[in-house]
Amino acid sequence: MPDVQALVNDFVLKIKRRKIEGSQATAKHxxxxxxxxxxxxRITYTNQAASLIDAVKAVGEQLIEANPVELAIGNIVRRVLHMIREENVSSAMSAVEELALGSDDDEAEHDNRMGLSAAAVAAAARSTLRAPSLQTLLEDIPDSATAPHPPSSGGDSEGKNKSAESSSRNKKLKHDVIEAINELIQEIDTCHELISAQAVEHIHQNEVILTLGHSRTVKEFLFAANEKKRSFRVFVAEGAPRYQGHVLAKELVGKGLQTTVITDSAVFAMISRVNMVIVGAHAIMANGGVIAPVGINMVALAAQRHAVPFVVLAGSHKLCPLYPHNPELLLNDFKCPSELLDFGEFSDCMDYGQLGDSPPIRVENPAFDYVAPKLVSLFITDMGGHSPSYVYRLIADYYSAEDLVVRRKSAP
Structure with missing residues (x-):
């Protein structure tokens, strides 16, 4: 088996050098x-779940530090941590059931042990798998959950049996976690198809759709509606300065879709003719806000002004459990200035600035916009359609409260 740290170092290097880009590719890797x-x-006989959580957290901190702007990395790390906690609680509940079926002790001692185990499992489930709420704050953990189990007299043979049972549970826990991660990888691979399957429910005959830039999710969504014999027209804003809208327009025309390319500045002029705006996203924040390619916030404002539905397509791996105001988050990335200004023109401006003939020039080329949740009409994910106000419920299903913040290493 390859060394884990070598694999981590290689992946960190690829992230830093931007050899792996895009939320889906990053999440899958x-x-x-x-x-x-x-x-x-390595399997231990003490607490395998805690050992796995510590190992995943240690690797997760390195990955998040490599590229804090790619929020999909932290999302996957936190989802794996939640899987470990969930499988550990399931394993504990299975052990309680086995104890109830296979115990040969008298009824009084059996009921006592069952009460202690059930209370402990219930307390663990509440603390690890449920998000903070008023209901969980008001619930009291039973005293029996923390009470020590009565000592039993069984000698060395009972100790060996317990050790064997612990080893078996640890192996089963690791197997179950690996199976859960395999399902997560499958979910990431198939998110485009699951989202596209809902296209026929949202795109109707003779509608006009507006999008900006290039998104594979949006492309597959429009292709799926076209395959269902829906006749509609698409306006594609070019998405300056990278002009990825030109690429999307060519692909749509290749599938026979009526496509019109417009400049970004023409969005307000054309939005009154549009029935729906459909865009992709870089990440969905915990408050229902969206981190999207630059220029989409302008489209969202235009859609709100003309009461046009603004629909965001995103896989569940883009659902981030953090808020935009969290201090450990970096929500924007700045691309190369050459996309806005040619190198020769830029060098001339720098020369003028050094000579004192003109002030030095700064070229800002942000990659992302933040779209407020009030501007979003609907999220379409691989789990179905949801309103921005429902995002908190999805976060409670996918993440544990203890893992909402994986701290990055502090800078020296």
Missing amino acids: TAELLRQVVSQQ
Whole structure:
């Protein structure tokens, strides 16, 4: 088996050099790496779940530090941590059921042990799998959950049996976690198809759709509606300065879709003719806000002004459990200035600035916009359509409260 740290270092280097870009590719590679971490973690007879959580957290901190702007990395790390906690609680509940079926003790001692185990499992489930709420704050953990189990007299043979049972549970826990990660990887691979399958429910005959830039999710969504014999027209804003809208327009025309390319500045002029705006996203924040390619916030404002539905397509791996105001987050990335200004023109401006003839020039080329949740009409994910106000519920299903913040290493 390859060394885990070597795999981590290689992946970190690829992220820093931008050899792996895009939320889906990054999320899939992160999940595959964490699967290797879990599979090669040494089994101990004490607390396998805590050992796996510590190992995943240690690797996750390195990956998040490599590219804090790519929020999909932290999302996958936190989802794997939630899987470990979830499978650990399931394993504990299975052990309680086995104890109830296979115990040969008298009824009084059996009921006592069952009460202690059930209370402990219930307390663990509440603390690890449920998000903070008023209901969980008001619930009291039973005293029996923390009470020590009565000592039993069984000698060395009972100790060996317990050790064997612990080893078996640890192996089963690791196997279950790996199976859960495999399902996560499959979910990432198939998110485009699951989202596209809902296209026929949202795009109707003779509608006019507006989008900006290039998104594979949006492209597959429009292709799926076209395959269902829906006749509609698409306006594609070019998405300056990278002009990825030109690429999307060519691909749509290749499939026979009526496509019109417009400049970004023409969005307000054309929005009154549009029935729906459909865009992709870089990440969905916990408050329902969207981190999207630059220029989409302008489209969202135009859609709100003319009461046009603004629909965001995103896989569940883009659902981030953090808020935009969290201090450890970096929500924007700045691309090369050459996309806005040619190198020769830029060097001339720098020369003028050094000579004192004109002030030095700064070229800002941000990659992302932030779209407020009030501007979003609907999220379409691989799990179905949801309103921005429902995002908190999805976060409670996918993440544990303890893992909402994976701290990055502090800068020296």
